[in-house]
Amino acid sequence: MGVMTEKASPQLITTEFDRWWNSSGIWVEPANKRRGGESGVQLLQQRDSTRPPLYCKRQAGHTYRTLLHPFGRPTILRELQAYRAFARLGIKTPNVVYCAARQQQGNWRALLVTEALQGFISPEQWYASKNSAALARAVLRQLAATLARLHVAGWQHGCCYPKHIFVKSQANEGGAVEIEVALLDLEKSRRRLRIKDAARHDLGQLGRHRGNMPETDLLFIHQTYQQALNDPAGVLLP
Structure with missing residues (x-):
């Protein structure tokens, strides 16, 4: 999977880009106007039912500006950079199938x-199911460790809402429960020089938008997060 920008071959952009752009599906996040453009997400069903469905984020004129890109650059390209960085840290993220950007007549x-x-x-689904107290603590501990690993590496999620965090627990061959935490929607992710700045932002967002997460669980996340920071080698290793 490669990234195509305005410097890529026009023929390649026209064929593959347009095929994805014109694909149809159910809008799970209707296109909304922000950042001087529009952004929305559609759910696409693959022809092979054994393969996972796809989420297609489409953006038009949805850009951010930096010193390197004073005239604007699609936020999707910044999100792809974060996906790659998180994967290198051993943090679970959705598998990227395709990513591209094109510019026509300045748009x-x-x-x-x-x-x-x-x-x-x-x-929300996880809290609605019946889980043991031990499993609940294990999941929260894994979430705290994931955020600590992210922050120690100099990254901030930027949009750390529960709807952008997913969990998975399953028993391995030995009967022990393995837990994974996945992060998504990374278009606001950015580098931070100080761990405490990333922590204040992400943990603050999680607390304000925790939904049906009990306050005691939020406090436990803060406690285990601090414990993870005290063991940076363990945090940084997958």
């Missing part, structure tokens, strides 16, 4: 297609 269009996370559920 940007960008696409990010990812696979649905198989076997993962949202925190």
Whole structure:
């Protein structure tokens, strides 16, 4: 999977980019106007029913500006950079199938297609199911460790809402429960020089938008997060 921008071959952009751009599906996040453009997400069903569904994020004129890109650059390209960085840290993210951006007459269009996370559920779904206290603590501990690993590496999620966090728990061959935490929607992710700045932002967002997460669980996340920071080697190793 490569990234195509305005410097890519026009023929390649026209064929593959337009095929994804014109694909149809159910809008799970209707296109809304922000950042001087529009952004929305569609759910696409693959012809092979054994393969996971796809999420296609489409953006038109949805850009951010930096010193390197004073005239604007699609936020999708920044999101792809974060996906790659998180994966290098051993943090689970959706598999990227396709990502591209094109500019015509000064207007940007960008696409990010990812696979649905198989076997993962949202925190809301997880809290609605019956779980033991031990499993609940294990999941929260893994979430805290994941955020600590991210922050120690100099990254901030930027949009750390429960709807952008998914969890998966399953028993391995030995009967022990393995837990995974996946992060998604990374278009606001950015580098931070100080761990405490990333922590204040992400943990603050999680607390304000925790939904049906009990306050005691939020406090436990803060406690185990601090414990993870005290063991940076363990945090940084996959």
